């Protein structure tokens with residue numbers, strides 16, 4: 205009789221940055237029976253149910269300080285630990301993988317209290333508070349950037365890179381870009397993480413006319429909460445709230461202007477795209493600046509603090525780069541040198557090692 209498949213619960217919730225790596229990993233474990241743990245009304249409810257059964261629990265983060273609101277959160281956390289224990293026991297799961305965030309707390313506590321192995325994947329260069337707190341309890345800590353290990357001295361760290369969606373690893377042909385961009389023009393791609401970045405959008409709209417004069421096209425992914433969407437019109441300018449086919453788009457890009465979430469950076473590295481990075485200034489503990497530092501130090505990107513960047517400065521930096529093809533090539537090569545294209549396989553091997561032994 206064939207062995208029953210291994211059952212793995214994946215706790216990944218919230219943003220593209222947490223979900224895409226987990227989905228990429230899951231696709232590398234086709235012989236496993238995988239279920240998901242998420243939160244109602246977050247991105248997982250759109251991305252996951254087509255592929256994996258989704259269990260949802262109510263969980264949220266602690267506020268600063270410890271008041272009545274935090275007591276309520278503590279109550280919810282206790283309830284969610286009990287709920288995850290029930291899911292793990294009833295489903296006879298043999299292990300848990302999490303990509304961090306609020307969902308990781310109840311997932312790690314419930315699994316470890318039942319003696320189940322936990323693999324934690326942290327994609328940021330500065331691990332989040334939840335990762336630092338729960339890291340030592342996990343069976344393995346998989347890191348997106350080697351730089352993160354210094355903040356996790358008691359965890360069992362293994363650097364595996366961050367898995368990218370399978371579209372980034374498939375053969376990509378420029379012909380399949382379904383946007384009207386002529387061949388042989390420099391393309392600037394602007395995106396602000398999975399939600400868009402209104403402040404970056406404003407700087408780009410002010411700067412772009414000089415880039416058009418220099419012959420460049422701009423594809424601007426604005427997110428769906430930009431009050432100025434639609435305000436700039438130009439034949440060399442394409443504005444979209446969100447675009448799915450990022451792999452083909454980034455392959456075609458001469459320069460990217462981006463926030464520095466771990467997911468975005470990983471994709472820029474895999475596609476070898478030179479970048480101007482503007483870390484999101486309100487990200488928890490300024491972790492996007494730590495991510496950006498890795499790329500700046502490698503010579504793959506130029507990083508600017510949002511508070512210090514004017515439209516004029518952004519405009520001239522991009523023009524300088526457009527006029528320095530050798531510099532762009534070098535930055536692209538440096539970006540590719542950081543990439544771990546087989547990260548999903550590496551993480552899948554780690555999961556097998558931890559869960560099956």
Ligand SMILES: CC(=O)N[C@H]1[C@@H](OP(=O)(O)OP(=O)(O)OC[C@H]2O[C@@H](n3ccc(=O)[nH]c3=O)[C@H](O)[C@@H]2O)O[C@H](CO)[C@@H](O)[C@@H]1O
Pocket residue numbers: 219220221222224327328395396397398399425445446447448450464465466467468469471484487488491492
């Ligand atoms: C605001 C914030 O705190 N964001 C965090 C969040 O990621 P968040 O999801 O905001 O940002 P990431 O850069 O990690 O990922 C964005 C993803 O969205 C995709 N995309 C974006 C625009 C678009 O039109 N189409 C599209 O597919 C990108 O290709 C990328 O895969 O979790 C990451 C992983 O912990 C962190 O590093 C980020 O700092």
